[in-house]
Amino acid sequence: MPSLKLVTFDAAGTLIFPHPSVGEVYAEIAAEHGIQTQPDALEARFKAAFKRLSQTSRQELGALDDRAYWRLAVADTFGAQCPEEPAFSALFEDLWQAFATARRWRLDPYAHALFEELRALGLQLALVSNADARFHQVFTELGLKEAFDGFFLSGEVGAEKPEPPIFRVVEAAMGARGPEILHVGDSPRQDVQGARDAGWHALQIAQPQGLQPVLPEVRRLLDA
Structure with a gap:
């Protein structure tokens, strides 16, 4: 061999x-956008949303770039609390940037x-x-x-x-x-x-x- x-x-x-947890970061940033939710609930919903996406190949999802892929994950995570546009794009951008550094x-x-x-x-x-x-x-x-x-x-x-x-x-x-x-x-x-x-x-x-x-x-x- x-x-x-x-x-x-x-x-x-x-x-x-993630530090702190994804749920805590999402809840913190959501609060800045006027969305009040519990970190534990967001954590559970994020894991479920990410699992659904990760079990689907990019080919099956179509020609999605990375940002579009993560927009699906974020929208699924917030569910009924997901804001309409343009508020959603503003929320998504802050979440996207939050995990772009080691902080x-x-x-x-x-x-x-x-x-x-x-x-x-x-x-x-x-x-x-x-x-x-x-x-x-x-x-x-x-x-x-x-x-x-x-x-x-x-x-x-x-x-x-x-x-x-x-x-x-x-x-x-x-x-x-x-x-x-x-x-x-x-x-x-x-x-x-x-x-x-x-x-x-x-x-x-x-x-x-x-x-x-x-x-x-x-x-x-x-x-x-």
């Missing part, structure tokens, strides 16, 4: 996390130490995320730009996990093939199923353990 050469990571829910995100505290340990093992690192170009600024502010050899964002690649094309793009760009790659992420469908269907190794992580299982799994694969 080929030796491991590349470890790829998902971003949101794996390396970075609303926190990085797993073990991340940089883990990257150093993986580098010491001679491995390449890449980030593979269903995200848009906003996140380049977030990654820069969190010190992630120097940590990776490649960034593959679905909004730029034109394909998203778990669809095969994004995994093929990573292989071609990084010079590694399926059995030489481990993908780390939190989503059973997008990360684990997608990577395994592409012939990669996959590791699903969850809180509170976070990234702690990554190094043992890498060593296991290197020793296999």
Whole structure:
């Protein structure tokens, strides 16, 4: 079996996390627009809306750009409380910009130490995320730009996990093939199923353990 050469990571829910929660940020910004709602309720509705969208491929949704995609998510999240235009566009713009900097995100505290340990093992690192170009600024502010050899964002690649094309793009760009790659992420469908269907190794992580299982799994694969 080929030796491991590349470890790829998902971003949101794996390396970075909304801070405070999406529900709290949405409730705070909604209040600035005259919409009073509870953070917990918004959090639950956002998760449901995002799950519905994430289970639908971009091809099925049609030719939506990233902003149009997220407008659907925001409108679904607010439901009956969603304002009419032009108020909705103003609300959406503030929500869109809120997550465009590191102010609303926190990085797993073990991340940089883990990257150093993986580098010491001679491995390449890449980030593979269903995200848009906003996140380049977030990654820069969190010190992630120097940590990776490649960034593959679905909004730029034109394909998203778990669809095969994004995994093929990573292989071609990084010079590694399926059995030489481990993908780390939190989503059973997008990360684990997608990577395994592409012939990669996959590791699903969850809180509170976070990234702690990554190094043992890498060593296991290197020793296999």
